[in-house]
Amino acid sequence: xxxxxxxxxxxxxxxxxxxxxxxxxxxxxxxxxxxxxxxxxxxxxxxxxxxxxxxxxxxxxxxxxxxxxxxxxxxxxxxxxxxxxxxxxxxxxxxxxxxxxxxxxxxxxxxxxxxxxxxxxxxxxxxxxxxxxxxxxxxxxxxxxxxxxxxxxxxxxxxxxxxxxxxxxxxxxxxxxxxxxxxxxxxxxxxxxxxxxxxxxxxxxxxxxxxxxxxxxxxxxxxxxxxxxxxxxxxxxxxxxxxxxxxxxx
Amino acid sequence: xxxxxxxxxxxxxxxxxxxxxxxxxxxxxxxxxxxxxxxxxxxxxxxxxxxxxxxxxxxxxxxxxxxxxxxxxxxxxxxxxxxxxxxxxxxxxxxxxxxxxxxxxxxxxxxxxxxxxxxxxxxxxxxxxxxxxxxxxxxxxxxxxxxxxxxxxxxxxxxxxxxxxxxxxxxxxxxxxxxxxxxxxxxxxxxxxxxxxxxxxxxxxxxxxxxxxxxxxxxxxxxxxxxxxxxxxxxxxxxxxxxxxxxxxxxxxxxxxxxxxxxxxxxxxxxxxxxxxxxxxxxxxxxxxxxxxxxxxxxxxxxxxxxxxxxxxxxxxxxxxxxxxxxxxxxxxxxxxxxxxxxxxxxxxxxxxxxxxxxxxxxxxxxxxxxxxxxxxxxxxxxxxxxxxxxxxxxxxxxxxxxxxxxxxxxxxxxxxxxxxxxxxxxxxxxxxxxxxx
Numbered sequence: 001x002x003x004x005x006x007x008x009x010x011x012x013x014x015x016x017x018x019x020x021x022x023x024x025x026x027x028x029x030x031x032x033x034x035x036x037x038x039x040x041x042x043x044x045x046x047x048x049x050x051x052x053x054x055x056x057x058x059x060x061x062x063x064x065x066x067x068x069x070x071x072x073x074x075x076x077x078x079x080x081x082x083x084x085x086x087x088x089x090x091x092x093x094x095x096x097x098x099x100x101x102x103x104x105x106x107x108x109x110x111x112x113x114x115x116x117x118x119x120x121x122x123x124x125x126x127x128x129x130x131x132x133x134x135x136x137x138x139x140x141x142x143x144x145x146x147x148x149x150x151x152x153x154x155x156x157x158x159x160x161x162x163x164x165x166x167x168x169x170x171x172x173x174x175x176x177x178x179x180x181x182x183x184x185x186x187x188x189x190x191x192x193x194x195x196x197x198x199x200x201x202x203x204x205x206x207x208x209x210x211x212x213x214x215x216x217x218x219x220x221x222x223x224x225x226x227x228x229x230x231x232x233x234x235x236x237x238x239x240x241x242x243x244x245x246x247x248x249x250x
Numbered sequence: 251x252x253x254x255x256x257x258x259x260x261x262x263x264x265x266x267x268x269x270x271x272x273x274x275x276x277x278x279x280x281x282x283x284x285x286x287x288x289x290x291x292x293x294x295x296x297x298x299x300x301x302x303x304x305x306x307x308x309x310x311x312x313x314x315x316x317x318x319x320x321x322x323x324x325x326x327x328x329x330x331x332x333x334x335x336x337x338x339x340x341x342x343x344x345x346x347x348x349x350x351x352x353x354x355x356x357x358x359x360x361x362x363x364x365x366x367x368x369x370x371x372x373x374x375x376x377x378x379x380x381x382x383x384x385x386x387x388x389x390x391x392x393x394x395x396x397x398x399x400x401x402x403x404x405x406x407x408x409x410x411x412x413x414x415x416x417x418x419x420x421x422x423x424x425x426x427x428x429x430x431x432x433x434x435x436x437x438x439x440x441x442x443x444x445x446x447x448x449x450x451x452x453x454x455x456x457x458x459x460x461x462x463x464x465x466x467x468x469x470x471x472x473x474x475x476x477x478x479x480x481x482x483x484x485x486x487x488x489x490x491x492x493x494x495x496x497x498x499x500x501x502x503x504x505x506x507x508x509x510x511x512x513x514x515x516x517x518x519x520x521x522x523x524x525x526x527x528x529x530x531x532x533x534x535x536x537x538x539x540x541x542x543x544x545x546x547x548x549x550x551x552x553x554x555x556x557x558x559x560x561x562x563x564x565x566x567x568x569x570x571x572x573x574x575x576x577x578x579x580x581x582x583x584x585x586x587x588x589x590x591x592x593x594x595x596x597x598x599x600x601x602x603x604x605x606x607x608x609x610x611x612x613x614x615x616x617x618x619x620x621x622x623x624x625x626x627x628x629x630x631x632x633x634x635x636x637x638x639x640x641x642x643x644x645x646x647x648x649x650x651x652x653x654x655x656x657x658x659x660x661x662x663x664x665x666x667x668x669x670x671x672x673x674x675x676x677x678x679x680x681x682x683x684x685x686x687x688x
Contacts, residue, residue, distance in 0.1 A: 048639050052631075071638065072635060072638035072639045073638045073641050073642060073643045073644065073647075075639075076639055076640060077641050080639075081639075082639050087636065088632050088633045088636040090633055090636070090654055091654060091658055092653070092655065092658045093654045098637075101642055102637075102640040102641050103641075105641050105642045106641040109641070109643075158640065162641070
């Protein structure tokens with residue numbers, strides 16, 4: 001599904017990704033771990049198409065189609081979804097209205113009519129129940145005054161609504177208490193299927209107890225320095241990242 | 251003949267049609283003298299630095315319409331907030347249209363300035379209020395005072411609340427190649443009274459219109475006045491809207507100004523607080539394109555302790571449009587514990603649009619809270635990426651963000667149908683596909 005070859009990316013002239021190779025197949029869940037500043041969030045933003053990040057070298061393709069020249073919205077229409085580490089607050093636009101706009105714009109891009117109102121409401125009800133989101137919450141301004149947990153739950157709600165092919169969860173576990181973590185993970189697991197793939201970016205192993213990955217990769221200084229099974233995450237939890245850094249130097 | 255001379259000579263003709271012996275006419279005579287001395291303001295004056303009236307003065311405006319025009323309600327229905335029942339005071343080319351209006355004297359007076367200025371039963375009210383808060387010095391205000399004869403007269407006695415909101419609509423039919431209008435409104439809310447007013451100026455054809463309007467608003471103790479100004483006129487219509495507000499203890503006066511169109515619009519909104527625990531609220535949404543120009547000049551004069559003022563003006567400027575915000579706040583030495591907030595945020599969406607914004611604070615008391623902030627900027631990049639990453643295209647994402655930005659000001663609108671209307675207008679102006687509820 002996602003194919004990344006020798007990807008180099010910079011922001012404001014600073015090299016952040018220095019040759020990433022990664023292949024994610026349909027039905028798989030990959031975890032990307034690594035210390036702060038290793039380039040995890042940059043990788044997520046580059047896949048989603050944030051303009052400030054400049055791809056210097058290498059390639060990035062979804063289902064064989066090169067993503068490099070596509071805008072963030074075009075990537076979204078192809079099925080890329082990024083759950084933000086820091087969702088942006090947008091006063092004046094309610095969660096419901098935002099979702100309606102997003103869904104109908106995606107449909108428009110595919111040449112479809114707007115989703116009928118009753119169908120939209122049904123979908124919203126169904127998905128908000130999945131994430132245990134209160135109805136009142138949906139009429140609030142997007143992310144404005146939301147707690148950390150509410151923001152993350154709202155991100156996964158959006159993911160559930162948009163049903164992406166490739167979802168990237170950027171530190172979705174940060175700022176979550178154990179109950180919220182369980183709800184979010186449960187939501188993600190229900191969305192797992194043989195036709196879609198998920199990349200979980202996290203600092204800690206904790207989330208991976210709930211969303212069990214097929215592969216774990218360790219990112220350090222803009223490169224994947226180690227890949228393995230879910231056991232690698234446990235090893236990292238125990239030993240930290242330093243041994244890997246040393247290993248790389250050696 | 252330039253416009254000033256034309257107005258001065260028209261005043262002589264005007265005098266043939268009014269009662270020269272009434273005290274009101276003494277006020278008019280004083281006023282025309284002031285205008286004669288001062289003339290139209292020029293760009294040399296600080297208050298008119300960014301708004302030029304030169305081009306308007308070159309137009310040969312008719313000061314009095316030659317003939318009356320009858321309009322069918324169907325033609326103009328859309329300019330009313332017709333979703334709800336309201337009192338209506340409608341003027342066609344400056345002349346009252348009884349056919350289109352719905353006035354009342356049932357416990358409250360919702361009627362005409364011409365009646366109030368001439369009928370004996372209003373004599374006392376006119377003596378107490380007419381031209382008492384309007385400037386006797388500012389030239390355009392005095393020009394209006396000199397020609398004051400018609401407009402809306404709203405008098406709400408103590409403890410009364412009209413059954414429904416009041417709409418004032420000034421229509422220009424284009425019967426004259428160019429028409430100058432000078433409506434004069436007087437709104438009085440006595441102790442503990444309450445009133446909601448919506449005012450709109452609308453030109454119906456592409457002929458030039460210049461309106462120089464003056465509204466005086468008096469809010470006695472505990473009165474509540476909500477005044478909504480809808481400015482969405484054609485690109486051949488200019489408006490100078492002078493509003494003077496006098497407030498007494500614990501009164502609340504909220505003025506919302508929605509500026510979405512017109513060739514040149516100048517709002518002079520002046521609040522004078524003459525009591526304690528007063529709340530003055532000034533809100534504005536300005537969305538301009540083409541070569542439209544809107545200039546908001548506000549003044550809040552805190553003259554007594556323990557009062558508040560809240561100003562929030564938001565603007566979105568496209569094409570070659572120009573915007574001005576000048577917010578003056580005066581806090582007298584005696585006015586301790588004043589809370590004065592002022593905010594003016596602007597988003598520029600074209601390289602050719604310009605905005606000049608200036609807070610002007612004159613604070614003579616030491617125990618006050620005054621905050622002010624003026625910003626001019628572009629849309630937040632992170633917010634754009636967030637919306638785009640959800641599949642909302644750049645253009646729509648921009649529109650949605652601008653919509654959200656401007657829409658925030660509507661929270662304090664107390665007539666839900668008006669709020670919905672303005673909300674829809676904002677969406678339309680910004681090209682947002684919002685079929686959604688609020």
